[in-house]
Amino acid sequence: MTKPSRPDTPPPPDTPVAAVRLVPLGPVDAFSCQLVAANLQALMDLTTDILPPRPVFPDAFMETRRQYDAVKLIKGLAEAVPGPALGLGLTGSDIGTPILTYVLGESQLGGRMAVVSTYRLTGVGHRIKLERLVKISLHEMAHVLGLGHCWQPQCLMRSPRNVGQIDELPLDFCDTCRYEIGRRVRRLLQEVRAALDGL
Numbered sequence: 001m002t003k004p005s006r007p008d009t010p011p012p013p014d015t016p017v018a019a020v021r022l023v024p025l026g027p028v029d030a031f032s033c034q035l036v037a038a039n040l041q042a043l044m045d046l047t048t049d050i051l052p053p054r055p056v057f058p059d060a061f062m063e064t065r066r067q068y069d070a071v072k073l074i075k076g077l078a079e080a081v082p083g084p085a086l087g088l089g090l091t092g093s094d095i096g097t098p099i100l101t102y103v104l105g106e107s108q109l110g111g112r113m114a115v116v117s118t119y120r121l122t123g124v125g126h127r128i129k130l131e132r133l134v135k136i137s138l139h140e141m142a143h144v145l146g147l148g149h150c151w152q153p154q155c156l157m158r159s160p161r162n163v164g165q166i167d168e169l170p171l172d173f174c175d176t177c178r179y180e181i182g183r184r185v186r187r188l189l190q191e192v193r194a195a196l197d198g199l
Contacts, residue, residue, distance in 0.1 A: 017192045019046045019185065020141070021081045024053040025073065025091035025115070032118070033090060035130055036137045043138060043172065045185050046086070054080070056093050067094040070106035074113045081113070084191045086144055088137060089115040104163065105136045110146035120163060132166045142177065145184040150177050 022037055024030075037048035060072035073089055081087035095117040096102045104121070107114035116137050121129045139156055150157035155174035160166050173181060 017047065017189065017196060018049040018085055019188055019192055020048040020086045020088055022048050022050045023077060023080060023087060023089045024050070025089045026053070026056045026093055028053060028090050028092055028118070032130060032133060036088070036090065036134055039134045039138060039171075040088075040141060044141065044181055046141065048088075051081075056091055062096070065096060065101075067096050067102065070095040070097050070103055070115050070117075073115045074106060074108060077113045077115065084112075084188070084195045086141065086188070087113045088141060089113070090118070090133075090137070091115065092118050094119040104166075105140040107140040107143040109143050109148070111144060114140035114144050116140055128167065131171070132163070135166055135169055135171060138171075142173070142181060145181060145188070147177055147180055147184075150174060152176070 020037075020040055022033055022040075024033055033050050037050055040046040040048045056068060057073055057076035060068045060076060062069050068091070073091070073095065077087045077089045094102060095106065095115065097106065102120060103117070105114060105116040114137075116133065118129070118133055121132045124132075135156060142157055147157055149159040150173075152158070152174040154170050154172075155177055156169050156172060157174070157177050158169060160169060172178075
């Protein structure tokens with residue numbers, strides 16, 4: 001029988017390292033998490049670990065609006081996901097910010113964390129809801145990598161004005177954004193690997 005390795009033992013050099021930790025906040029469909037993780041890997045080369053579900057951070061709840069403050073959720077995620085890996089929270093709760101009545105997703109531009117909500121992705125078929133979730137998640141994680149909005153009509157980094165316009169966006173990035181994502185992901189993976197090697 002093989003002796004299990006210690007959890008803090010760095011993986012062998014050829015082992016893929018997780019660049020993203022996906023955190024279900026509250027009840028979230030497991031298949032939705034798996035689908036987002038698969039698309040982060042396939043379209044952005046972001047290897048993703050899905051962490052166990054955890055309660056939505058209660059101090060982020062805005063009582064007067066009956067929704068969660070996305071900025072505070074991101075702060076909670078930053079504490080829950082230490083280290084150089086990026087964090088993505090998925091929640092079924094409604095989220096907003098102090099200046100926006102609601103958001104579908106929120107991220108730290110060039111930071112480490114993003115959060116996406118499925119709450120307003122309703123009233124459509126299950127396939128469309130899942131496709132919207134994947135697109136929003138990829139869009140927000142590209143912001144975390146430091147990409148701004150793109151003016152190319154066929155790019156996932158265009159800024160939709162409403163939920164319906166998400167359906168018009170392709171599930172892909174333009175050549176320029178794809179190049180930038182690849183460059184920044186390679187740098188991120190080097191940082192994650194260096195942190196693991198330093199354990």
